[in-house]
Amino acid sequence: MKRALTLAASVLALAAAPAAAQxxxxxxxxxxxxxxxxxxERGVVVVVDGxxxxxxxxxxxxxxxxxxxxxxxxxxxxxxxxATVTTLGLADVSGVSESNDVRPGSSPFNAALDVAPxxxxxxxxxxVHRAAGITRAATVTSPAGSIFGGQxxxxxxxxxxxxxxxxxxxxxxxxxxxxxxxxxGSRVATxxxxxxxxxxxQDFARGRWDAESAMLTRADAEALGxxxxxxxxxxxxxxxxxxxxxxxxxxxxxxxLDLVLVGASEGWLVAREIAAAGVPVIAxxxxxxxxxxxELASTQSNVGRLAKAGVKVAINAATxxxxxxxxQYAGNLVALARIPGADxxxxxxxxxxxxxxxxxxxxxxxxxxxxAPGSMGDVVIWDGDPLEVGSVPxxxxxxxxxxxxxxxxTRLRDRYRELDESRLPEAFDW
Amino acid sequence: xxxxxxxxxxxTLAIALAACSTTGQTDTKSASSAPAKxxxxxxxxxxxxxxxxxxxxxxxxxxxxxxxxxxxxxxFSGGKIVSIGGxxxxxxxxxxxxxxxxxxxxxxxxxxxSHLGDYPTPSVQAHxxxxxxxxxxxxxxxxxxxxxxxxPGFTRALANGGVTSLQILPGSANLxxxxxxxxxxxxxxxxxxxxxxxxxxxxKMACGENPKRVYGGxxxxxxxxMGNFAVNRQTWxxxxxxxxxxxxxxxxxxxxxxxxxxxxHNHCYRADEMALVLDMAKEMGYxxxxxxxxxxxxxxxxxxxxxxxxxAIWADWYGFKMESYDGILENxxxxxxxxxxxxxxxxxxxxxxxxxxxxxxxxxxxxxxxIDISDAQVIRWITLNPAKAMGIDGMTGSLEAGKMADVVLWxxxxxxxxxxxxxxxxxxxxxxxxxxxxxxxxxxxELGQPGEGDxx
Numbered sequence: 101m102k103r104a105l106t107l108a109a110s111v112l113a114l115a116a117a118p119a120a121a122q123x124x125x126x127x128x129x130x131x132x133x134x135x136x137x138x139x140x141e142r143g144v145v146v147v148v149d150g151x152x153x154x155x156x157x158x159x160x161x162x163x164x165x166x167x168x169x170x171x172x173x174x175x176x177x178x179x180x181x182x183a184t185v186t187t188l189g190l191a192d193v194s195g196v197s198e199s200n201d202v203r204p205g206s207s208p209f210n211a212a213l214d215v216a217p218x219x220x221x222x223x224x225x226x227x228v229h230r231a232a233g234i235t236r237a238a239t240v241t242s243p244a245g246s247i248f249g250g251q252x253x254x255x256x257x258x259x260x261x262x263x264x265x266x267x268x269x270x271x272x273x274x275x276x277x278x279x280x281x282x283x284x285g286s287r288v289a290t291x292x293x294x295x296x297x298x299x300x301x302q303d304f305a306r307g308r309w310d311a312e313s314a315m316l317t318r319a320d321a322e323a324l325g326x327x328x329x330x331x332x333x334x335x336x337x338x339x340x341x342x343x344x345x346x347x348x349x350x351x352x353x354x355x356x357l358d359l360v361l362v363g364a365s366e367g368w369l370v371a372r373e374i375a376a377a378g379v380p381v382i383a384x385x386x387x388x389x390x391x392x393x394x395e396l397a398s399t400q401s402n403v404g405r406l407a408k409a410g411v412k413v414a415i416n417a418a419t420x421x422x423x424x425x426x427x428q429y430a431g432n433l434v435a436l437a438r439i440p441g442a443d444x445x446x447x448x449x450x451x452x453x454x455x456x457x458x459x460x461x462x463x464x465x466x467x468x469x470x471x472a473p474g475s476m477g478d479v480v481i482w483d484g485d486p487l488e489v490g491s492v493p494x495x496x497x498x499x500x501x502x503x504x505x506x507x508x509x510t511r512l513r514d515r516y517r518e519l520d521e522s523r524l525p526e527a528f529d530w
Numbered sequence: 531x532x533x534x535x536x537x538x539x540x541x542t543l544a545i546a547l548a549a550c551s552t553t554g555q556t557d558t559k560s561a562s563s564a565p566a567k568x569x570x571x572x573x574x575x576x577x578x579x580x581x582x583x584x585x586x587x588x589x590x591x592x593x594x595x596x597x598x599x600x601x602x603x604x605x606f607s608g609g610k611i612v613s614i615g616g617x618x619x620x621x622x623x624x625x626x627x628x629x630x631x632x633x634x635x636x637x638x639x640x641x642x643x644s645h646l647g648d649y650p651t652p653s654v655q656a657h658x659x660x661x662x663x664x665x666x667x668x669x670x671x672x673x674x675x676x677x678x679x680x681x682p683g684f685t686r687a688l689a690n691g692g693v694t695s696l697q698i699l700p701g702s703a704n705l706x707x708x709x710x711x712x713x714x715x716x717x718x719x720x721x722x723x724x725x726x727x728x729x730x731x732x733x734k735m736a737c738g739e740n741p742k743r744v745y746g747g748x749x750x751x752x753x754x755x756m757g758n759f760a761v762n763r764q765t766w767x768x769x770x771x772x773x774x775x776x777x778x779x780x781x782x783x784x785x786x787x788x789x790x791x792x793x794x795h796n797h798c799y800r801a802d803e804m805a806l807v808l809d810m811a812k813e814m815g816y817x818x819x820x821x822x823x824x825x826x827x828x829x830x831x832x833x834x835x836x837x838x839x840x841x842a843i844w845a846d847w848y849g850f851k852m853e854s855y856d857g858i859l860e861n862x863x864x865x866x867x868x869x870x871x872x873x874x875x876x877x878x879x880x881x882x883x884x885x886x887x888x889x890x891x892x893x894x895x896x897x898x899x900x901i902d903i904s905d906a907q908v909i910r911w912i913t914l915n916p917a918k919a920m921g922i923d924g925m926t927g928s929l930e931a932g933k934m935a936d937v938v939l940w941x942x943x944x945x946x947x948x949x950x951x952x953x954x955x956x957x958x959x960x961x962x963x964x965x966x967x968x969x970x971x972x973x974x975x976e977l978g979q980p981g982e983g984d985x986x
Contacts, residue, residue, distance in 0.1 A: 196852055225849060341980065389682060390682055390976070391653055392651075392653065396652075397984070399986050421878075422848075424846070432947060439950055439985055442985040483898070488946060488948075489947045490890050490893065490895065490897075508856075509858045516828050517864075
């Protein structure tokens with residue numbers, strides 16, 4: 101009981117005064133920097149003022165001064181994972197509608213929606229995923245009232261009151277079957293809805309928008325301006341090969357679009373065209389079922405084949421049960437490389453697909469998902485190979501600040517370590 | 531081919547008539563000795579595909595019962611395991627021998643909770659056959675009448691998951707969802723061609739949020755948890771009063787449960803609710819074989835052990851509905867600590883492809899809190915334990931002489947993310963081979979479609 105009380109007191113103290121970034125050095129690491137390279141032995145990471153000052157072989161580390169040295173004795177050290185296309189911070193329990201801000205289905209606004217002020221950094225899902233080594237995430241609402249879903253944010257999963265790294269980082273739009281349903285029941289309608297919205301946005305930006313004849317709300321017309329101007333990335337949900345071609349073709353009418361494909365289950369069938377267009381893909385990692393008619397060709401080799409064709413490809417967190425499975429998915433893509441006829445990834449590529457590549461797509465290239473001079477001090481020390489099932493972090497730093505790893509789940513775990521009711525009721529054990 | 535469709539239809543008619551005169555008084559000694567097949571109007575026509583006598587040698591073997599043999603040998607012939615043992619296990623000359631050096635052998639993986647076939651892909655409305663959500667109790671429906679044998683999900687479960695047997699359950703909209711179907715994971719034209727011979731039926735029940743939401747949303751009973759129990763108890767009481775004179779499909783199933791011939795699989799998340807169900811089962815005189823989705827089982831591991839109930843669980847699903855909010859990664863390990871029966875299940879067309887990895891995650895969570903569970907014991911969670919809860923453990927689920935030769939050869943440690951099934955045998959027939967593209971099933975639906983025949 102006494103031990104639990106002490107724990108509670110320390111948690112309280114932490115909540116009241118979040119720790120400041122502390123300079124530190126990690127030595128003797130099995131170091132994966134996240135850039136696609138293979139891990140190196142006896143690596144060193146130096147973090148100063150919340151940023152990485154050095155990450156690499158011990159030989160190149162030079163001199164540094166700090167009181168805080170973590171000799172991890174060969175343990176794996178990586179940048180924090182970057183989960184893209186999540187709802188982290190937008191729901192406590194997805195099945196409890198009162199707690200769920202993911203689908204603003206009856207809002208008159210769509211493209212103008214901005215998730216940033218709704219993010220709750222105390223959501224248990226944020227806490228649990230922080231403990232799983234995810235330090236940054238892209239959080240989005242789902243298109244519900246129109247093909248446009250609103251503006252997603254890049255967040256950090258730190259234990260403080262400022263979760264937003266970058267608000268309005270990208271706009272979301274649905275094509276394919278989902279977009280067809282929202283546009284009026286047909287893919288044909290989606291393209292008209294999209295073109296009309298972009299033209300109204302352009303009109304708005306030029307001061308020619310006319311509320312009387314417009315179909316968009318003023319807020320939506322304004323919000324789509326940066327999309328039309330290519331200043332804000334556009335995440336396009338699309339699965340079927342033919343739909344992907346049509347989405348790539350949108351650039352004929354709107355050449356400035358900064359497209360990112362999300363889903364792209366049949367991407368491998370048009371991998372060369374995607375590569376030629378220079379469009380990155382946030383791909384469903386392990387989907388291999390014809391879940392719908394737009395995913396008939398889905399295969400676990402999708403990511404490997406896209407990568408082979410030269411596409412910048414990250415693993416989509418949206419299609420897994422929860423984003424904490426990102427590393428498991430990446431590990432599976434490594435396993436696939438051993439199956440004749442399948443296409444997988446090397447370990448370094450697979451890890452990059454859940455770290456530096458999603459960071460780069462998120463506009464944090466060189467800053468997150470990678471350990472390199474000047475990158476954010478998001479560092480994770482693991483109890484095993486981070487792509488192996490069951491591996492978890494032993495320490496997580498965000499912006500150089502060590503993070504608490506406890507949450508509702510760990511508290512339940514500690515309460516039920518034994519089923520002993522001989523003393524006080526469980527309710528007093530906290 | 532095996533029996534023609536026409537023959538099956540004729541046989542069905544004869545058996546259905548015969549069933550009128552039988553009252554299901556079979557003296558069932560154990561769950562695995564099922565009611566006589568002749569009482570089943572949709573009998574299994576499954577016959578094993580052709581196999582050849584085969585030996586796997588020099589492999590690390592997990593026998594499914596919790597045993598491990600290093601540098602081991604498994605020999606099967608005639609569809610049955612003949613012998614299993616160390617490097618000196620005798621193997622006949624001139625048979626197929628696979629060198630398992632650096633590889634692992636397990637029994638075929640078994641998923642106790644699947645909706646393949648009754649919620650097949652493509653998951654369009656026309657395929658939505660898993661919930662007869664028109665009445666809170668539908669004991670009269672049978673999942674096998676919904677199963678579409680061409681669901682491509684069966685092939686993925688075989689190739690990526692090494693799944694050789696699985697239980698198809700009706701969904702959880704209803705308090706009583708109907709009978710399950712236990713299948714062998716083989717391509718077949720009819721569901722009868724997949725039916726696991728002599729497997730007892732299961733009976734799906736559901737606790738908690740789903741039934742009260744579905745029916746409460748329609749302004750009818752049950753709309754609360756107390757309503758759930760009231761409807762359940764009254765339905766059981768009515769079934770107990772059934773005299774069998776006039777056939778009643780719903781009551782025949784309930785009677786089968788009360789007689790111990792049909793095994794109850796109860797969707798139930800919360801610990802307090804599971805405890806109430808166990809009391810209800812005692813009151814009415816039936817037994818719960820397994821709680822499924824038992825997210826809070828860890829809170830009552832002792833009670834579950836005392837009642838000899840398995841908990842079929844995910845490794846890490848949590849927080850998606852209120853009754854899953856207390857999910858923890860250590861659920862399986864805490865149950866194991868209490869000596870309660872653990873089963874890892876999927877309830878998911880993707881998850882069924884990675885039950886081995888889910889088991890490994892649960893094992894790792896236990897290890898972190900000092901509960902060290904051997905690899906061999908963990909494999910049991912996805913082989914013999916589900917077989918036991920499904921009443922087929924006398925026939926499959928472990929590598930023992932005389933049992934079905936349902937065998938997976940893994941290209942590495944099956945509890946590692948980096949491993950995959952290399953070969954899968956069902957009743958001694960090689961049904962999947964990662965090294966041979968002609969041993970990769972393609973369902974009717976996939977023919978001529980984009981991606982046909984891909985490794986997936």
